[in-house]
Amino acid sequence: MTAEYSAGSRLEKIFRSGQKALTGECGPPRGCDVDHFKHKASFLKGNVDAVNVTDNQTAVVRFCSMAAAKILLEMGVEPVMQMVTRDMNRIGLQSNILGAAALGIKNLLCLTGDHQSFGDHPQAKNVHDMDSVMLAHTVKTMRDEGKMVSGTELQGRPRIFIGAAANPFADPQEFRVIRMGKKIAAGVQFIQTQCIYNMERFRKFMEMANDMGLTEKCYIMAGITPLKSVGMANYMKKFVPGLDVPDSYITRLKGVPKDKVAAEGIKIAVDQIHECLAMKGIAGIHLMAIEWEERVPEIVEAAGLLPRPVVD
Amino acid sequence: MVIGESKPVAEILEMIKDFKKVVVAGCKGCVTVCNVGGEKEVAILAAELRIARKAAGNDLETLEYTCERQCDPEYIEPLDDLVKDAEAIVSIACSVGPQYCTARYPFVPVFPGINTTSIGGAVEHGVWKEFCQACGSCIIGDFGGLCPITRCAKQLLNGPCGGSSEGICEVGKGSIPCIWQLIYDRLKNLGQLHKMQEVKLYKNWSTSRDGGLRTTIREELKQ
Numbered sequence: 001m002t003a004e005y006s007a008g009s010r011l012e013k014i015f016r017s018g019q020k021a022l023t024g025e026c027g028p029p030r031g032c033d034v035d036h037f038k039h040k041a042s043f044l045k046g047n048v049d050a051v052n053v054t055d056n057q058t059a060v061v062r063f064c065s066m067a068a069a070k071i072l073l074e075m076g077v078e079p080v081m082q083m084v085t086r087d088m089n090r091i092g093l094q095s096n097i098l099g100a101a102a103l104g105i106k107n108l109l110c111l112t113g114d115h116q117s118f119g120d121h122p123q124a125k126n127v128h129d130m131d132s133v134m135l136a137h138t139v140k141t142m143r144d145e146g147k148m149v150s151g152t153e154l155q156g157r158p159r160i161f162i163g164a165a166a167n168p169f170a171d172p173q174e175f176r177v178i179r180m181g182k183k184i185a186a187g188v189q190f191i192q193t194q195c196i197y198n199m200e201r202f203r204k205f206m207e208m209a210n211d212m213g214l215t216e217k218c219y220i221m222a223g224i225t226p227l228k229s230v231g232m233a234n235y236m237k238k239f240v241p242g243l244d245v246p247d248s249y250i251t252r253l254k255g256v257p258k259d260k261v262a263a264e265g266i267k268i269a270v271d272q273i274h275e276c277l278a279m280k281g282i283a284g285i286h287l288m289a290i291e292w293e294e295r296v297p298e299i300v301e302a303a304g305l306l307p308r309p310v311v312d
Numbered sequence: 313m314v315i316g317e318s319k320p321v322a323e324i325l326e327m328i329k330d331f332k333k334v335v336v337a338g339c340k341g342c343v344t345v346c347n348v349g350g351e352k353e354v355a356i357l358a359a360e361l362r363i364a365r366k367a368a369g370n371d372l373e374t375l376e377y378t379c380e381r382q383c384d385p386e387y388i389e390p391l392d393d394l395v396k397d398a399e400a401i402v403s404i405a406c407s408v409g410p411q412y413c414t415a416r417y418p419f420v421p422v423f424p425g426i427n428t429t430s431i432g433g434a435v436e437h438g439v440w441k442e443f444c445q446a447c448g449s450c451i452i453g454d455f456g457g458l459c460p461i462t463r464c465a466k467q468l469l470n471g472p473c474g475g476s477s478e479g480i481c482e483v484g485k486g487s488i489p490c491i492w493q494l495i496y497d498r499l500k501n502l503g504q505l506h507k508m509q510e511v512k513l514y515k516n517w518s519t520s521r522d523g524g525l526r527t528t529i530r531e532e533l534k535q
Contacts, residue, residue, distance in 0.1 A: 086466070090514065112473055115465050115483045126466070133470035134514055149514055167474030172496050175472070178509055182470055186511050194474055 006143065006189065007161035009106035010078045011050040013311040014284075015190065015219045020277055021284030022305055023080060023192065023221060024048035024296055026072075028062040037068060040293040041077055047300045048287065049308055050078040050107055052192070056087065059119025066096060069105045080163060081105050084113025089129035090138070090149050097139055101158030109163040109192065110135040110183075133186045136162050140187025162187050166220075167194040168205035169243060177208040184218045191218055192286040195225035197236065197245040199275055206279050215281030222276035225288045226269035226299060229261055230254055266299050273303045313342035313433060314406040315440045316349060316426040321360050324402060327423040328361070331399040332371070336361070336425070337391055337413065338378035339405035346440055348426050349404035351378040357404060357425060382409030388416050395420055448519030448526060454507065456498030461515075463491035469512035472496070 005012055014021045024044040029036050044051050053068035069079035081100055085093065100108065112132040116124045130138065138149055139162050146154045166180040180191060196202045202222070209215050227233045227245070230253045237245040249268055256264045269287075276282050285305075289296050300306055328334050336358040343349025358374035365372035375394040380387040382405035395401060395417050403410040404425035413422045430442035445462045451469075452459045461467050465483040472492030475482030479493045499505050517523065 112466050112468065115475070117465075117483050128467040129517065130514065131466065131468045131470050133511055137511065137513060165474070170472065170474040170476050171478055171490075172472070172476075172493060175496060175508065179470070179472075182509065182511050 007106040007159045009050070009161045010311055011080065011107050011190070012161040014049050014309050017309065017311060019309045020282075020305075021050075021219070021221065022048045022300065022308065023050045023052060023284065023286045024293070025052040025054065025286070025288045025290070026068070026293060027054045027057060027291070028065065028068040030060065030062050032063050034071065037063075037071065038075060041072055041075060043293040043296050045075060045077050046308065047297050047306065049284075050080050052080040052082055052109060052286070052288075055082040055084045055111070055113065056119070057082075057114065059086070059114045059116040059121065059124075061120060066100055066103070066105070069100065070103050073104055078107070079105055080107040080109050082109045082111055083135065084111045085128060085130045085132060085135050086113035086116065086126050089127050093130065093135060094138060094142065094148055097142060097158050097160065098154075101160055106159060107161045107163060108139060109165065110139065110188070111165055132164055133183055136164055136183055136188045137186040144187075161189055163190045163192060164188040165194065166191045168196070168202050169194060169198060173201075177205055177212060177214065180209065180218075181212060181214050184214055189218060190221060190283070192221045193223040195223050195236070195243060195288060196272065196276065197243060197249060199246075199272065201244075202276070203279065206281050210281045215283075219283035220281060221284040221286040222273075222279075222282050223286045223288060224269055224272050224276070225290060226292065226295070227253060227265040228292055229265070262295075266295065266302060269299055270303045273305070313345055313431070314408075314428060315346050315430045315432045315442070316343050316404075316406055316428045318348055318353070318357070318404075318426050319424070321357070321364060324357070324423065324425055325361065325364055328372070328400055328402060331421075333373040333375070333398050334361075335375045335377065335391060335394045335398045335401045337382065337401055337403045337405070337409070338376075339382040339403075339409050340378055341381045341383065341405070343405055343426065344378075346434070349406070349409075353404060354378050357402070361402075379405070379409075382406075382412055385412065385416065388412050391416075446520070447515075447517070448523075449516060451515070454512070455495045456502060456504070456507075458491055458495050458498060460491055460495065468492065469515065 026041045053065045055065040056062055065081050069081040072079040110132050116126050139160050141147055143157050143160055146157045164183045168176050233245050233250050236243045253261050253264055273285050336354050338349050338354035354376050358376050362372050362374055375398055377394055400421040401413050402423050402425045403413050406428040410422045410424045431444040432440055432442040435441050447461050464471055472490055476490040476493055479490055480486055481488040481490045499507050
């Protein structure tokens with residue numbers, strides 16, 4: 001973590017100030033309904049430090065993350081632009097990195113992306129010229145060396161704060177931290193984890209990250225997704241690989257009247273936020289309230305995370 | 313070897329619906345080994361086509377031949393006598409075969425009777441899997457002798473991704489092993505787990521299909 005800001009984004013400054021950062025997430029719509037997107041984002045404004053805009057998440061076509069990031073900028077909301085390597089080769093990706101920087105987008109999350117077989121165009125061709133680790137390396141090379149992957153000199157370097165994701169719950173379990181370390185070695189400065197439900201396994205992941213010195217080199221944000229319903233909890237448990245939602249959470253959700261389930265889900269999320277923030281090496285929370293943006297102010301308030309820090 | 317699977321007979325019938333006399337051409341190479349395009353399959357397909365056409369009141373005549381190989385012009389030549397009497401050719405070699413037929417018989421329509429699925433091998437009786445995508449610059453030595461380009465759905469060189477669970481890839485509804493789990497296990501066995509920590513950078517795809525049609529030249533063998 002060098003003395004000068006690498007991008008000077010609000011997110012980078014908050015991390016650097018030693019305060020815990022909070023990011024949210026806002027998925028662009030499956031159409032170009034800008035008003036709907038802005039409406040969702042309005043619940044995040046002022047309640048989180050920066051907002052992720054997803055890049056065709058789960059391989060479902062939505063309006064592009066660069067456009068969404070630009071709209072957020074115009075709203076006064078700092079974007080974290082997600083970029084996946086599934087849909088573009090190194091020419092397209094580098095072009096978008098430069099374009100994003102030219103638009104004033106300062107945070108980039110480098111991802112490989114979900115396989116297209118899960119999305120709405122399973123017959124599509126995928127690209128995968130690079131993977132997420134290479135994409136992070138590309139951004140770093142462009143920013144710090146002023147060069148493209150080919151070695152071509154850039155006219156103007158993209159000032160980007162480099163992020164990536166990590167899934168502590170996939171297999172092989174003992175390799176997950178090492179893989180996060182590879183991302184950090186490639187240039188990643190902040191990590192947002194997959195949704196955490198199995199706190200015990202996450203605690204082990206963080207212990208290993210601390211032991212390996214990774215928390216000294218990178219800001220790690222714990223990914224929290226509030227459970228909206230018993231159905232959602234069961235779905236996550238059964239169908240999302242590695243997401244073992246503990247029975248204790250499901251029991252809590254089942255133990256309240258139907259009209260109180262959502263509130264209980266929020267209580268669980270708040271408990272998790274507190275638990276994660278108390279862990280050594282956690283630099284912030286990434287709150288993914290999927291299609292539940294309107295409840296973010298309430299969750300953030302309940303977690304005692306307001307007001308958000310002010311940085312220059 | 314090259315692996316293939318038969319096309320549905322209905323699809324082939326549709327291709328040749330305008331013809332009364334066709335050559336069904338097999339190949340004694342890879343497609344014989346994977347039981348899809350050899351002498352036996354030629355006879356079966358020809359019979360199926362004739363029966364279907366007869367049932368439809370539109371008789372079809374078939375001329376059958378199985379080439380030593382269809383990926384060599386000299387082995388296509390024996391088809392000449394049959395083709396001169398026929399209106400079309402159905403080749404059940406891998407897709408190289410029909411293209412060699414096309415080259416030899418400029419005025420005869422040629423149709424593929426199988427789908428070429430992969431470069432691979434048998435893993436159990438009746439089951440063939442893909443092992444190679446012919447990227448043109450083999451890197452499996454870095455990955456415990458296993459190919460992530462072919463066998464990882466995302467072609468990761470820095471896997472495994474978050475979709476690896478209990479050794480199974482999230483793609484394929486539980487039917488595909490995560491190659492990165494296998495690479496991990498293999499490197500562990502070899503005492504080379506440190507290789508998993510190396511950041512792998514950009515692959516040169518110009519030797520793959522991306523670089524344009526590939527021609528392999530061995531000067532010492534050229535005449």
